[in-house]
Structures are given as C-alpha cells and as structure tokens.
Amino acid sequence: MLEKMGDFFDARLEGYEDHQLTAIASAGEFYPFTAQCLPREPGAEVLDLGCGTGLELDPYFPRNPTARVTGIDLAEGMLSALAKKFPDKALRLIRGSYFDVPFEQGRYDAAVSVESLHHFTRDEKIPLYRKVYEALKEGGWFILTDYFAASDEEEALCREELHRLMAEERAETGALYHYDTPLTVAHESEALHAAGFDRVEVLGRWGPTCTLRADKMPRR
Numbered sequence: 001m002l003e004k005m006g007d008f009f010d011a012r013l014e015g016y017e018d019h020q021l022t023a024i025a026s027a028g029e030f031y032p033f034t035a036q037c038l039p040r041e042p043g044a045e046v047l048d049l050g051c052g053t054g055l056e057l058d059p060y061f062p063r064n065p066t067a068r069v070t071g072i073d074l075a076e077g078m079l080s081a082l083a084k085k086f087p088d089k090a091l092r093l094i095r096g097s098y099f100d101v102p103f104e105q106g107r108y109d110a111a112v113s114v115e116s117l118h119h120f121t122r123d124e125k126i127p128l129y130r131k132v133y134e135a136l137k138e139g140g141w142f143i144l145t146d147y148f149a150a151s152d153e154e155e156a157l158c159r160e161e162l163h164r165l166m167a168e169e170r171a172e173t174g175a176l177y178h179y180d181t182p183l184t185v186a187h188e189s190e191a192l193h194a195a196g197f198d199r200v201e202v203l204g205r206w207g208p209t210c211t212l213r214a215d216k217m218p219r220r
C-alpha cells in the first residue's frame with residue numbers, strides 16, 4: 001500500500017535511526033564520508049534537502065560546530081527529533097517539500113542530500129537542481145549521497161511499478177508517495193549538468209550507494 005512521503009517517515013520515526021544505520025550496508029561509512037565532504041570554515045552555510053533526523057549532521061557538527069544549517073523536510077516528527085538532538089546549533093528547519101520551498105539565491109557554501117532524492121524522476125529533479133545551483137555561492141558545491149539503479153532497465157522497472165501501484169490504488173496525481181525509484185548515476189549526473197552544474201564527479205561508492213559532488217565554478 002502506497003503511503004504519502006511525510007506520513008511514511010513520521011510513522012516510522014521510532015527506531016528510524018537504528019534501522020537506517022543497520023539496514024543499509026555501509027551507512028556507518030557513507031554518513032561520516034558525506035560529512036567530511038562538507039565545508040569546514042566556521043559559520044559555513046549549508047542547505048540540507050530531506051534532512052530527516054539529520055544522520056549526516058551527527059558527524060558534521062563535531063567537525064564544524066558553528067556551521068549554519070538550513071534543513072528542509074516534509075515530515076514534522078523527523079524535524080522535531082532533529083531539533084531536539086541539536087538544541088545549541090544554528091539550525092533553521094523548514095517543513096515542506098524542497099520542490100516548493102524557495103531557496104535564497106547565493107546564500108549557501110554547500111548543499112547536501114542523503115537518502116532522500118531516489119523517489120523522483122530526472123525531469124522532476126532538473127528544476128530542483130537548478131534551484132540548488134542558484135542557492136549556492138560561486139565556488140559552492142552539492143553533495144548527494146543516495147542509492148542508484150544499477151541499469152536503465154532497473155530504473156525503468158521501478159518507475160513502471162510505481163505507476164502501476166498508483167493506478168491500482170487510485171493515488172492522487174501530483175502527491176508525493178514513498179516508493180523507491182532510483183536513477184542510474186549517469187541519469188543523475190545528466191540532471192545535474194542540465195541544471196547548470198559545471199562538474200559532476202563520483203567521490204565514493206558502496207555497492208548501490210554513491211556520493212556525487214556537483215560544483216558551481218566561480219565565474220570570471
């Protein structure tokens with residue numbers, strides 16, 4: 001049965017972090033790796049898309065205690081849990097969809113997203129990535145850690161299955177449902193380039209999970 005995205009995560013809040021850290025192979029490696037890719041400068045401005053309870057921030061704040069993080073998430077319970085974990089940090093939390101929430105242009109040194117964007121198509125992601133690109137300062141970068149389809153066939157099959165379930169369950173058109181539809185790394189990179197990023201590289205790989213870095217180069 002399909003569940004709406006925010007409701008899905010709020011319903012699983014209890015035990016979410018244990019589940020995430022034990023059920024996903026290499027989570028113990030890719031969260032610290034992701035944190036290590038974020039800026040170290042005091043007061044760095046970071047935008048976190050789909051921050052949830054902030055598992056990527058657990059290893060980041062000890063490395064950069066004065067970082068200023070804007071976290072966006074659909075799930076109210078996840079955001080409350082995150083706020084409770086870091087009462088003394090410069091956290092600005094916004095409940096909403098990162099597709100809809102406006103981002104302040106040129107504000108951020110870096111953006112990050114972990115295990116959140118594997119629900120959306122290439123066409124949905126291009127305008128979102130354009131917003132991320134515009135929200136970054138020149139020389140800023142976007143770190144995307146997520147899991148990816150191994151082939152075009154797997155990518156297409158997941159999407160077909162989502163469409164089948166949505167038709168079967170008469171799901172609301174335009175609503176966001178929790179169903180995994182990962183892109184291949186090649187299609188994800190295409191979306192980032194199409195949004196304007198100048199360089200996209202794979203920094204880490206743990207089975208189907210990868211960390212991508214997309215750069216907004218300084219203009220001359």
Ligand SMILES: C[S@@+](CC[C@H](N)C(=O)[O-])C[C@H]1O[C@@H](n2cnc3c(N)ncnc32)[C@H](O)[C@@H]1O
Nearest residue numbers: 009050051052055073074075097098114115116
């Ligand atoms: C698996 S959790 C990952 C949370 C955190 N980044 C982590 O790795 O622990 C995915 C999060 O993405 C959020 N999410 C999914 N789609 C979203 C959207 N369109 N806008 C904002 N948040 C979204 C969900 O509510 C959920 O909290």
